Amino acid sequence: MDKFDFDQFLTRVLQHPQFEQHGVESYYKKGEHLFSQGEVCSDVFCMRSGLVKFYFNTLEGKEWIKSFVIDKGVLGTRSSQLLDIASPFSALCLEDTEMIRFPYKRFEEACFEDLELARAIFQFTQWLGVKKELREYQLLCLSAEEAYQAFVESNPTLVDRLTQIDIARYLGITPIALSRIKKRLA
Amino acid sequence: MDKFDFDQFLTRVLQHPQFEQHGVESYYKKGEHLFSQGEVCSDVFCMRSGLVKFYFNTLEGKEWIKSFVIDKGVLGTRSSQLLDIASPFSALCLEDTEMIRFPYKRFEEACFEDLELARAIFQFTQWLGVKKELREYQLLCLSAEEAYQAFVESNPTLVDRLTQIDIARYLGITPIALSRIKKRLA
DNA sequence: TGCCTTTATTAACCAAGGTTAATGCATCTG
DNA sequence: CAGATGCATTAACCTTGGTTAATAAAGGCA
The missing domain is CATH 2.60.120.10 (Jelly Rolls)
Known part of the structure; x- marks a missing residue:
C-alpha cells in the first residue's frame, strides 16, 4: 500500500x-x-x-x-x-x-x-x-534540514516542478532558511 | 462530528x-x-x-x-x-x-x-x-506558544493528567522551552 | 525588445528554542 | 524515616531560523 x-x-x-x-x-x-x-x-x-x-x-x-x-x-x-x-x-x-x-x-x-x-x-x-x-x-520529529532531505528523496519529480517558496512553505520554514539549508548541504 | x-x-x-x-x-x-x-x-x-x-x-x-x-x-x-x-x-x-x-x-x-x-x-x-x-x-501553522494555548484550551482534563515533559514532547519542544512559555503567559 | 514581477540568494541583525547544569520539591521505596 | 528518583524551574550560552533589505537572474507581457 x-x-x-x-x-x-x-x-x-x-x-x-x-x-x-x-x-x-x-x-x-x-x-x-x-x-x-x-x-x-x-x-x-x-x-x-x-x-x-x-x-x-x-x-x-x-x-x-x-x-x-x-x-x-x-x-x-x-x-x-x-x-x-x-x-x-x-x-x-x-x-x-x-x-x-x-x-x-x-x-x-x-x-x-x-x-x-x-x-x-x-x-x-x-x-x-x-x-x-x-x-x-x-x-514532529525531523529538523528542517532532515525534512528537506526526506522530501527531495521521496518526491524528486515533484521538487522539480515547485518553486523554492512553495517547498519552504511545505516544510514550515521561510525560503531564506531553505536557501541556507541548500548551501549547507552543497 | x-x-x-x-x-x-x-x-x-x-x-x-x-x-x-x-x-x-x-x-x-x-x-x-x-x-x-x-x-x-x-x-x-x-x-x-x-x-x-x-x-x-x-x-x-x-x-x-x-x-x-x-x-x-x-x-x-x-x-x-x-x-x-x-x-x-x-x-x-x-x-x-x-x-x-x-x-x-x-x-x-x-x-x-x-x-x-x-x-x-x-x-x-x-x-x-x-x-x-x-x-x-x-x-505546521502555529508557534509553540500558540500550539500550547490551543492544546490547553481544547484538552483541559488531559493537561491535568500529563507531565510537563509529555506535553512538551507532544508540542515538539523541550520541557525547558515549555516552562519559559508558561512563565511568559503568566 | 524593454519593463515589470517573481524568484533565489546573501548579509546583518534579532528572536525563539536547544543544551547543559544547578536547584528545590514531590514522590516512591526499602 | 532516609535515600533515591523523577519533575519543574531557572540561568547562561549556543544554534537555528525569522526579518529586513539589497541584488541578480529568470519569466511574463505589452
Whole structure:
C-alpha cells in the first residue's frame, strides 16, 4: 500500500454509472482555485493530470502548505464533504489541471450499492491515513534540514516542478532558511 | 462530528457476535506497553478507561509524542493492521488502563456481514482524519506558544493528567522551552 | 525588445528554542 | 524515616531560523 494504484482506482470510480452520469469534466488553468479557505465545497475531484497545492492562510497573513497532489489523485475537503462546513484550507492549481468532479453524496450512495467500490474507497482512505501519519512524523520529529532531505528523496519529480517558496512553505520554514539549508548541504 | 460518541460506537462494536466471541479483556498497569515501535501488532484495542500515549523514538534517541487517547477510544497501529509491518511508534499506558482487544481481521470480516457496523467504522475513520488534519494544522501553522494555548484550551482534563515533559514532547519542544512559555503567559 | 514581477540568494541583525547544569520539591521505596 | 528518583524551574550560552533589505537572474507581457 506504499504506492496506491490511482489508475486502477480512478478507472473503477469513473466507470461507475453514478459518476458517468453525474461527473463533470473540468479544466483549470495554472493559478485557478478549486476551492478557497472559508468556502463550502463538498465535491469530489478526480484528477487526471496537473499539479495542485493545498494551503492554509493564517490570521497573521502567512501561507503554509498542507500537501500537494501531482498527476493523478482524488481530492476534496473533508470538512465540507462530511460536516457541510467551510474548508479550512484552499486548493490552487500550480499547473493546468484536468479534473472530473461530482457531489460527495454520489460517492456515499454508490458505496451502498457497490461493495467493491466501498472497499476501494476504504483502501484509499487508509492509504491517505498512512501518508498523513508520515507527514505527522516529519513535522514532529525531523529538523528542517532532515525534512528537506526526506522530501527531495521521496518526491524528486515533484521538487522539480515547485518553486523554492512553495517547498519552504511545505516544510514550515521561510525560503531564506531553505536557501541556507541548500548551501549547507552543497 | 466534532465530538465522536465513543460510548455508542463501542457498544455497537462490542455487541457484535464476532467481538463477543473473539474479544479478550486485558488490563494494563501504568508503565506497560500495548505495543512497541518495531513490533508487528495487528490487534484492535477498544479502551474503556485509562490513558495511553503514542510516541516515536528517533535515531538520535529522542522521544516525540504523536497523540494521546484518554478514557475511551479505539486504537491500534495501521501499519501492522493493513500492511502487516512493524509499527513506527509505541503505545504506553500512562495510567492503569482497561482494554478489549481482538484481531484486525475480525473487524474486516464483520464489516462485510454488517453494513451498519461498516458505516460506523467508516465514520470513525473519517472522524480520525478530521482530528489528524487539525494536528497537521497546529504543527505546521502555529508557534509553540500558540500550539500550547490551543492544546490547553481544547484538552483541559488531559493537561491535568500529563507531565510537563509529555506535553512538551507532544508540542515538539523541550520541557525547558515549555516552562519559559508558561512563565511568559503568566 | 524593454519593463515589470517573481524568484533565489546573501548579509546583518534579532528572536525563539536547544543544551547543559544547578536547584528545590514531590514522590516512591526499602 | 532516609535515600533515591523523577519533575519543574531557572540561568547562561549556543544554534537555528525569522526579518529586513539589497541584488541578480529568470519569466511574463505589452
